[in-house]
Amino acid sequence: MQDILTEIGRQFCLPGTFSSYDTVKNGNINQTYKVTYRTDSGEKTYIFQKVNTHVFRNPEEIMENIGRVTAHIRRKCPERPTLFFHRTFLSGSPDGGVNFVHDADGGFWRVMDYLDSVVFDSCDDPSVIRAAGKAFGEFQRQLSDFDGSLLHETIPDFHNTRRRLDTLFADARRDIAGRTSDVLPELRRFRTYYKEATDLCDRFAAGKFPPRVTHNDTKANNVLFDRKTLRPLAVIDLDTVMPGMAMYDFGDAVRFLANTAAEDEPDTEKVSLDVGKFTAFAEGFIGEVKDSLTSEEIDGMVQGAFSVTVELAARFLDDYLTGDPYFRTDYPEHNLVRAHCQLRLAEDILSKTPLLQQIVRKIG
Ligand code: GN1
Ligand code: MG
DSSP states (O other): OHHHHHHHHHHTTOSSEEEEEEEEOOOSSSEEEEEEEEETTEEEEEEEEEEOTTTOSOHHHHHHHHHHHHHHHHHHOTTSOOOOBOOOOOTTOTTOOOSOEEOTTOOEEEEEEOOOOBOOSSOOOHHHHHHHHHHHHHHHHHTTTSOGGGSOOSSTTTTOHHHHHHHHHHHHHHOTTSOGGGGHHHHHHHHHHHHHHHHHHHHHHTTSSOOEEEOSOOOGGGEEEOTTTOOEEEEOOOTTOEEEOHHHHHHHHHHHHSBSSOTTOSOGGGOOBOHHHHHHHHHHHHHHHGGGSOHHHHHTHHHHHHHHHHHHHHHHHHHHHTTSOSSOOSSTTHHHHHHHHHHHHHHHHHHTHHHHHHHHHHHO
16 A cells, blocks of 8 residues: 555655555545654644546546635634645646546546634533534535535435435345345335435425535534644545535434444444434524525424435435445445444434424424
8 A cells, every 4th residue: 555655745746755654444435544754844734535437437526626615714713723635736737737646547636725723523422412503504604605506416416315215216126136025024114214314405495495515424523623723624524515405404413413323333222322422513604694595494494304314314224225336334344334324323313303493493
């Protein structure tokens, strides 16, 4: 791996000499490395990322989106750190090349400056959870005047829950990995939730909610925090920034951060929605966006959490049924375990909906 990383750094003309690297493990799609160079003035650390081109079929388009979005945020909040992607310097090119390179096997790479920070895969401190909510809310607000038609749709129908569920049922019928007979009870559970889980995206498609420019992958570990003050520094992982629903950004964050267990907890007895964490996140997020959203959007937040959780359960189960081509797995049943965990969480969100709805109304 070191040879490949050195070659990527060389293409970006990074100053100094390659010193060391670590693999960064959070993330199910791209491969991420923290790479340190030694220079005359000390050490400098970068994030090298190999983009998964099975998932992102047109990676140049992601880089174009990211360039536009980060430039917009930098213009609006010049005092804040934003993600800085390195460019290649092509001789004769006035704007200094492009923000990606290829390795010898055609792999697609990008390099950004490392921001000294901490991230949380899980967190119990309500003030940090509230701050994560504020950070994602602020991100959405910063992009509220960004023209969404300038963005490429990097993964078509990414949060089209109806399409995701229909794909699951179609793949269950095709049964290419011979696993459908293992999951008949799970498939029945998806049928039970079909109507409730597809309602928001159907209403969105019918124009009942305004399209917003959304992040679409609001896992808590996509917020970088200052090590000392624990204040949010920046929102990362901008590959899926596209027009979408505000409620799904809220919901996806809650799904990840307010789960009493990990996203892939095998013991579903441990899985439930932590109402305290939900409240802290809602205070941060909704407090930040409520003036720029309609009351229908605020009212749809809890349903967003339920729908996106069912959607992800369906994506995990679909990946299991098709031989695990999409999400990184650590063991053969990993996607099935993830699907069970997310289904259990969705059911808990549903049963707590009246209470959660009350909390959201009060904040909104
Ligand atoms: C993927 O790679 P990561 O962790 O940023 C996925 C998200 C899922 C998430 C579940 C492009 O995100 O949609 O919610 O896994 N990203 C893509 O852990 O599919
Ligand atoms: Mg991601």
